[in-house]
Amino acid sequence: MIWIRKIWGGLRTELPFIVLLAVAAVGGWLYVQARHAERDRDDVTRRAELVCAKVGVDWQEKHRRGPGAACADRAAQLRTDREAIDRQTADLLAAAIARGNALSASDAQAARAALARAQAAERKMENANAQADATDHVGVDWIAALNGLAGLHHAPR
Amino acid sequence: MALPGCTTRRADLTPPAPVAIAVEPPRPPAELLACADRARALAEDPALLATIPAAWRKGLIGLARAAGVNADRLDRLTNWIAPGRCPAQE
Numbered sequence: 001m002i003w004i005r006k007i008w009g010g011l012r013t014e015l016p017f018i019v020l021l022a023v024a025a026v027g028g029w030l031y032v033q034a035r036h037a038e039r040d041r042d043d044v045t046r047r048a049e050l051v052c053a054k055v056g057v058d059w060q061e062k063h064r065r066g067p068g069a070a071c072a073d074r075a076a077q078l079r080t081d082r083e084a085i086d087r088q089t090a091d092l093l094a095a096a097i098a099r100g101n102a103l104s105a106s107d108a109q110a111a112r113a114a115l116a117r118a119q120a121a122e123r124k125m126e127n128a129n130a131q132a133d134a135t136d137h138v139g140v141d142w143i144a145a146l147n148g149l150a151g152l153h154h155a156p157r
Numbered sequence: 158m159a160l161p162g163c164t165t166r167r168a169d170l171t172p173p174a175p176v177a178i179a180v181e182p183p184r185p186p187a188e189l190l191a192c193a194d195r196a197r198a199l200a201e202d203p204a205l206l207a208t209i210p211a212a213w214r215k216g217l218i219g220l221a222r223a224a225g226v227n228a229d230r231l232d233r234l235t236n237w238i239a240p241g242r243c244p245a246q247e
Contacts, residue, residue, distance in 0.1 A: 143200075
């Protein structure tokens with residue numbers, strides 16, 4: 001136990017120097033931290049300037065809330081506009097698609113009706129023409145079938 | 158000389174109101190949007206008779222068929238561009 005007491009005695013005599021060393025170490029550490037903080041701040045400012053330049057407003061643009069506020073306002077406005085335009089575009093597209101679907105549906109119905117009518121008229125025409133084959137005489141049936149095939153409209157009675 | 162603080166570029170900071178514009182396809186002129194011309198039907202009178210050789214009958218049937226198909230198609234096309242313009246045929 002003698003040697004511990006010996007070291008302790010030695011340390012006590014060097015105490016002022018040890019304290020000085022500790023203070024110097026803390027000071028150095030704080031200095032390095034400050035340099036890091038400065039570097040980070042400059043880096044962040046540069047990035048902010050870049051972002052502001054992208055939205056078309058200078059980072060230093062005068063504003064009562066300080067530098068960057070005008071730029072932030074512009075960015076917020078751009079985002080609001082973008083969202084509004086996207087929403088309106090989606091609405092317009094949805095409406096256009098719905099209108100196209102409705103058109104297709106009603107046209108498909110018209111096409112089916114026209115096809116059914118044409119097929120019926122075609123059958124009627126074939127029958128009437130087959131009856132006329134023997135004599136080449138055509139009468140009211142053949143003419144009526146021809147009217148139907150051409151889709152001619154009858155005079156109101 | 159204007160003070161720097163007094164020259165806020167308000168015009169730059171207020172972009173125009175956002176709009177998305179629907180672009181309609183160009184519409185054909187009105188005379189192209191007419192419904193099919195359907196002629197008056199030939200008289201369906203039992204007293205009338207004619208003798209038409211088969212070759213001419215075939216031609217007449219072809220004419221009638223083409224007229225009917227074209228008229229139906231034109232009505233559909235017109236209704237596609239101007240919905241509800243041409244009434245459905247009975």
